[in-house]
Amino acid sequence: MRVTDDRYSRDRQRFDLAMRMIHHEARTRTIRVWTGLSDDRIRKLYRSYVDGRGSPVKRHRGKSPTQTAYYLRNPETRQHSAALAGLFASLGLLHEAAESRQPGGTLAALKWGELFCQSYETYLALYRSGRISFEHASHLLHLLQRRAELKTGPCPGCQGLMVVDALRPVDAVCTWCEAEARVRPARVRPAAGRVE
Numbered sequence: 001m002r003v004t005d006d007r008y009s010r011d012r013q014r015f016d017l018a019m020r021m022i023h024h025e026a027r028t029r030t031i032r033v034w035t036g037l038s039d040d041r042i043r044k045l046y047r048s049y050v051d052g053r054g055s056p057v058k059r060h061r062g063k064s065p066t067q068t069a070y071y072l073r074n075p076e077t078r079q080h081s082a083a084l085a086g087l088f089a090s091l092g093l094l095h096e097a098a099e100s101r102q103p104g105g106t107l108a109a110l111k112w113g114e115l116f117c118q119s120y121e122t123y124l125a126l127y128r129s130g131r132i133s134f135e136h137a138s139h140l141l142h143l144l145q146r147r148a149e150l151k152t153g154p155c156p157g158c159q160g161l162m163v164v165d166a167l168r169p170v171d172a173v174c175t176w177c178e179a180e181a182r183v184r185p186a187r188v189r190p191a192a193g194r195v196e
Contacts, residue, residue: 013110015045020117022046024134025058034113036105064135068149071132071140071163079175080123080131081140081163085152087119088141089161094152116141 014035021031022045031042046059071081088094093115103109120137124130132140143150144163151166157177164172173181 010105010107010110013107013114014105017110017113017117018042018045019049021113021134022050024117024120026134026138027061027064028059030064030135030138033104034109036103036109065133065139068143068165070136071143071150072165075175075178077131078163080127082161082174083126084119084123084132084137084140085144085163086161087122088116088144089152091115091119093119093141094144 014037018031018035018037021034022042028039028042031037032039035042037045070077072078085094093112116138120134123132123137140150140163144152147166149166150163152161153164154160155162155174155177156171157173160174160176162174172178
């Protein structure tokens with residue numbers, strides 16, 4: 001295979017990943033970091049293939065999300081965060097922090113970006129409401145890889161995967177156990193020596 005063929009293949013991967021991310025409404029900066037394409041090239045891709053074609057895809061401006069509390073703010077968001085964390089873990093993304101920091105457009109960064117898109121698309125297939133945006137999902141992955149503010153841990157009740165605050169002891173249960181506890185009345189513990 002000639003060098004030009006390899007270069008063409010990588011350029012094609014960069015464009016394909018950029019288009020995939022545009023359809024998930026990723027910000028220009030995020031696309032640039034992962035693909036290595038210039039801001040101008042990304043905007044041209046959007047105008048040429050998405051804008052004015054009746055697509056509901058929006059372009060988001062401004063900074064990417066940075067609030068850690070977003071992922072733990074209510075039971076539904078905690079459930080969605082745990083689902084995404086499980087998908088990240090199953091595709092090996094939680095252990096590939098070094099690859100996610102590769103310069104945009106390298107084969108390692110493109111592979112990582114494709115795996116991330118695959119996990120996010122699976123999440124959207126499981127949860128039609130898509131409570132967590134592509135940008136929030138990207139931020140969640142970086143937080144989980146760093147393990148400084150958020151981390152994954154087992155639920156004390158059922159041992160299911162949940163996302164927890166890394167700075168606090170795990171005293172809460174997952175959303176499934178929490179919902180089950182609300183439905184079932186709390187059982188009274190039997191007195192010592194008595195069998196129920």
